[in-house]
Amino acid sequence: MMKTIPYLILFSSLQIMACSSASPEHTLGTNSFLSVEDYEKPFLISPHNTFSFGFYEVGHNAFSLSIWFTNTIDKTVVWVANPNSPVNGHGSKLSFYLEGNLVLSDGKGSIVWDNKMMSGQGSRVALLETGNLVITDSKDCVVWQSFDSPTDTLLPLQLLTKDKRLVSGYYSLYYDSDNVLQLKYDGPEISSIYWPNPYYSIFDNGRTTYNSSRIGILDNTGHFMSSDGLNIVASDSGLGINRRLTINQDGNLRLYSLNTLEKKWTVTWEAMPQICGVHGLCGGNSICEYSPSPRCSCALGYEMVDLENWSKGCQLMFTNNYGQVVDHFMFVEMQQVDFHGFDLAYNMPISLEGCEKICSAMNSCVAYSYRAGHGRCFAKGQLFNGRKTPSITGSTYFKIPKTTNILIVKQYGLTCRHNNTHEMHQHLEKLLYYYICAAIFGGLELIFITIAYVFLQSKQNIPKSVLDGYEFMTEHFKKFSYRELKEATGNFKEELGRGGSGVFYRGVLDKKRVVAVKRLTNATKAEEEFQAEISVIGRINHINLVRTWGFCSEGKHKLLVYDYVENESLEKHLFESIDAKRFLRWSQRFIIALGTARGLAYLHHECLEWVVHCDMKPENILLTQDFEVKIADFGLAKLSKRSCSSLQLSHMRGTIGYMAPEWALSLPINAKVDVFSYGIVLLEIVMGARISSQTTTEGEKLDLTQILEALKQLVASGDVTHIVDAKLHGQFNHLQAMEMVKISLSCIGERNKRPTMDEIVKALMACSCEDKY
Numbered sequence: 001m002m003k004t005i006p007y008l009i010l011f012s013s014l015q016i017m018a019c020s021s022a023s024p025e026h027t028l029g030t031n032s033f034l035s036v037e038d039y040e041k042p043f044l045i046s047p048h049n050t051f052s053f054g055f056y057e058v059g060h061n062a063f064s065l066s067i068w069f070t071n072t073i074d075k076t077v078v079w080v081a082n083p084n085s086p087v088n089g090h091g092s093k094l095s096f097y098l099e100g101n102l103v104l105s106d107g108k109g110s111i112v113w114d115n116k117m118m119s120g121q122g123s124r125v126a127l128l129e130t131g132n133l134v135i136t137d138s139k140d141c142v143v144w145q146s147f148d149s150p151t152d153t154l155l156p157l158q159l160l161t162k163d164k165r166l167v168s169g170y171y172s173l174y175y176d177s178d179n180v181l182q183l184k185y186d187g188p189e190i191s192s193i194y195w196p197n198p199y200y201s202i203f204d205n206g207r208t209t210y211n212s213s214r215i216g217i218l219d220n221t222g223h224f225m226s227s228d229g230l231n232i233v234a235s236d237s238g239l240g241i242n243r244r245l246t247i248n249q250d251g252n253l254r255l256y257s258l259n260t261l262e263k264k265w266t267v268t269w270e271a272m273p274q275i276c277g278v279h280g281l282c283g284g285n286s287i288c289e290y291s292p293s294p295r296c297s298c299a300l301g302y303e304m305v306d307l308e309n310w311s312k313g314c315q316l317m318f319t320n321n322y323g324q325v326v327d328h329f330m331f332v333e334m335q336q337v338d339f340h341g342f343d344l345a346y347n348m349p350i351s352l353e354g355c356e357k358i359c360s361a362m363n364s365c366v367a368y369s370y371r372a373g374h375g376r377c378f379a380k381g382q383l384f385n386g387r388k389t390p391s392i393t394g395s396t397y398f399k400i401p402k403t404t405n406i407l408i409v410k411q412y413g414l415t416c417r418h419n420n421t422h423e424m425h426q427h428l429e430k431l432l433y434y435y436i437c438a439a440i441f442g443g444l445e446l447i448f449i450t451i452a453y454v455f456l457q458s459k460q461n462i463p464k465s466v467l468d469g470y471e472f473m474t475e476h477f478k479k480f481s482y483r484e485l486k487e488a489t490g491n492f493k494e495e496l497g498r499g500g501s502g503v504f505y506r507g508v509l510d511k512k513r514v515v516a517v518k519r520l521t522n523a524t525k526a527e528e529e530f531q532a533e534i535s536v537i538g539r540i541n542h543i544n545l546v547r548t549w550g551f552c553s554e555g556k557h558k559l560l561v562y563d564y565v566e567n568e569s570l571e572k573h574l575f576e577s578i579d580a581k582r583f584l585r586w587s588q589r590f591i592i593a594l595g596t597a598r599g600l601a602y603l604h605h606e607c608l609e610w611v612v613h614c615d616m617k618p619e620n621i622l623l624t625q626d627f628e629v630k631i632a633d634f635g636l637a638k639l640s641k642r643s644c645s646s647l648q649l650s651h652m653r654g655t656i657g658y659m660a661p662e663w664a665l666s667l668p669i670n671a672k673v674d675v676f677s678y679g680i681v682l683l684e685i686v687m688g689a690r691i692s693s694q695t696t697t698e699g700e701k702l703d704l705t706q707i708l709e710a711l712k713q714l715v716a717s718g719d720v721t722h723i724v725d726a727k728l729h730g731q732f733n734h735l736q737a738m739e740m741v742k743i744s745l746s747c748i749g750e751r752n753k754r755p756t757m758d759e760i761v762k763a764l765m766a767c768s769c770e771d772k773y
């Protein structure tokens, strides 16, 4: 069987050539037949061979009766007699009977399609050069034509009239009862018109309802005119080009021109340049957005109903009966997101709070859209036709159960080919499902606490202060008296915060310089730390490290004087910020990640003595007004000679959650512990959430290995969108996010394989030029 196929093709193509050169059959009399087995030979061709009519293979052993462009690469079909009922490749037959009727029958002889018109003896069937299949009676009067029953394509000179429509799947183009030509999605759940733009009036869209002739025509120059005032002009308008106006499976209406050399089509106009404006693409509770190709994603708090099928949309993550008790749900915002239709209420002008109240009060309200400028408030009963574009100025706030952890809100990606968007429904990307949430060190925490306790109980060999012998009298580093600092801080009036080893107070030196004075709590016990800090600090000078002005050591009074950094710590901005002023945009986050890496790299590689911070966490990353990083709190910093590869610490340091496993394993402590902590901080910068405080909805904890595994899968999938802070609403740089997650992975991983801070700085620098967000 298989071997005969090349012969068949060769034979048939020769036959076509013979036919077309010798006697092009563009018209046939009655009593003409074509068997499906001879499908390689068209039943008819148009006089200049532009169009062919006959059996067209639509699938394995499945054929439709079609008209197609002969000379295009994919034999573009413009008309189909039996679109929903293809016939078998054996025994099916097309007959132009003596009575003058055209009939398609399948293998068993039953009629699948016919033109429902007996034009009598002497009738002829012809395929015209326009692509119109025409049946004429013996008097040459047209009794039937394919142009009267279009499928998804309108050809030049074919009239689009009242009661005719172009259809593709759930989408159609037709004149509605208001005389306006429109595109409509008519799906299983909803029907809605998306073109002309439903956000504007018919007249604002340049149409009119007054002319009831309901007629549209594409002329030979690429100009489509409609009785409702619509005028479409192809970008290459002019004579001599083959064109078609087609409604595609993605719901878009496009005007195409044929490039005869390449035998390919180019789009010369389209109704929806922004494909997300087409309704029904993504199903309920989901949003069409560009990243940059269009894709669907679920609304915040929702998840896909069917991972394989976006048209089924999304559902609330947890089934929930909204009570009217406000405590049971919360509203989460997605910026630049809007849903068309299904408004329960419309109010204007009204405040955001007022709008929220309206939706809270209505049981059936699932979300509200708010446009700040005009104070427009739309309470939504259902969420369909969602889209996200920068042109939308408002936000949509979803009412979701309070128990939903927004950080585990997952987004599913559907990307379609750039060059073939109508295949959107057919090409489902492999979808990944991640829960990134856990108390990573949940299990380790207890061990840490126990060990620390044992240390504190067992040995406290406090070395005597050796500070008297130190002389740090450079102009930048000064020894203060306790009285001086007491005065400067107004008797320690204004507390700024508490670090691991002390309390910070605001102070003013020389009536002009604002400083942060750190008073070591439990000073007698902190002698060792103090000594370490002092000896290092005087030498440290880097833009990303907090500058130290001096110290004080008088008996039990141990103080350090730091530069005052005005803009709070990273922790506040990352985890506690809901207000816009504090919220960190992506570009700021990236700069912070880089600054922190630079500061640490300086400590590790450039100091005269090798310094390990030992307590890297967002609390110790201070930010200036310009969001420049100033790493603070060297209270736990340790140093060793460069020749030393590592040093042993006498007791537990650091903060649980950011501590490398080797702390618990009694392994030598070196700079790799900072690298580990940096990896955690970096991940938190990306996620906008504390890793150590994450729990699944079931309250289950994932250990570090599981987190690493999930991250690896994300990186392998090439898309880390799922773990990027949802509060950024997609406004982030994918390249940088991917790089940051990769770096985190290597930092958190096996100790020997962790990179150095220098390497991290280089890796970040390599992708730092992309400053889109």
Ligand SMILES: *[C@@H]1O[C@H](CO)[C@@H](O)[C@H](O)[C@H]1NC(C)=O
Pocket: 211, 212, 213, 215, 225, 226, 227, 228
């Ligand atoms: C209505 O539209 C048709 C087709 O464009 C046009 O020929 C006709 O003049 C229009 N009628 C009116 C009253 O404008």
Ligand SMILES: *[C@@H]1O[C@H](CO)[C@@H](O)[C@H](O)[C@H]1NC(C)=O
Pocket: 188, 309, 310, 311, 312
């Ligand atoms: C997707 O879901 C829709 C609506 O439920 C259904 O009509 C369609 O056949 C499904 N498509 C696939 C590929 O399963």
Ligand SMILES: *[C@@H]1O[C@H](CO)[C@@H](O)[C@H](O)[C@H]1NC(C)=O
Pocket: 417, 419, 420
């Ligand atoms: C789309 O583009 C890709 C690569 O750019 C190509 O391989 C593929 O054949 C194209 N598909 C179509 C239908 O043109």
